[in-house]
Amino acid sequence: MLPAGEPKFRRRPADRPAEILSAALEVFAERGFQAARLEEVAKRAGVSKGALYLYFETKADLxxxxxxxxxxxxxxxxxGLASAPVPFEQAARMGLGMMARTVAVDRRITGVVKLVIAESRNHPELAAIWHETVVEPGVQLMSGLIAAAQARGEVRAGDPRLFAFGLMGPMVLSMVWRETFEPVGAPAIDVPALADQHLDTVLRGMRP
Structure with a gap:
């Protein structure tokens, strides 16, 4: 039973309009967290600010x-890609290749990465949300795959978590580069090519 005065809609996150989340992703990526305004999110989503507050009490909730x-x-x-019954090297190429061709080149997502890095000192809750929702699940997924590959004799001995950081590091660097240095004239990085070359190098070093 809901507490007295608790609106039903705040207990139904599945009903959040996709338009609000899409608009919020764009605004956060463009403006940053501090400068983002819920009025602008509501306007882009085609809803009133009051309607937005029906779903999200604070900007951090959004x-x-x-x-x-x-x-x-x-x-x-x-x-899903990496869990296919294939050798580790093939699973790694499939998983990181997909990230390089979708996540790391999506301007909205790289903008949010920049937001987290730039504003987490003043808003540590942003780093906490990003860590628990994106970073740690990703590292655990890759670490688990590496540990399983070690047990099968496909990967040499070593800390699976550190191997995971080594594999995923260039994806993070490419996003920081895109948001920090490209706007001031630095040449763009071909992220899929970076991922392919990096995997060629690192996977060779991980073999027994």
Whole structure:
């Protein structure tokens, strides 16, 4: 039973309009967290600010919903690709290749990564949301795949978590580069090519 005075809609996150989350992702990526205004999110979504508050009490609530609904599903896609009954190297190429060709080149997502890095000191809740929703699930997924590959003799001995960081690092670097240095004239990175070359190098070093 709902507490007295608790609106039903705040207990029904599945009913959140996709238009609000899509608009919020764009606004956060463009403006950052501090400068983002719920009025602008509502306008882009085609709803009133009052209607937006029916779903989200605070801007942090909206940010969590954006990350959960618009970004973290990519982790599930990678999980689905990587869980196929194939050798580890093939699974790694499939999973990181998909990330390189979708997540790391999506301007909205790279903009949110920049937001988290730039504003987490003043808004640590942003880093906490990103870590628990995106970073840690991704690292655990890759670490688990590596540990299983080690047990099968496909990967040499070593800390699976550190191997995972080594595999995924260039994806993070490419997103930071795109949002920080490209706007001031640095040449663009071919992220899929970076992923392919990096995997060629690192997977060779991980073999027994």
């Amino acid at each position: 940010f969590r919903a954006v990350v959960t609904d618009a970004i973290s599903p990519n982790i599930e896609k990678v999980k």
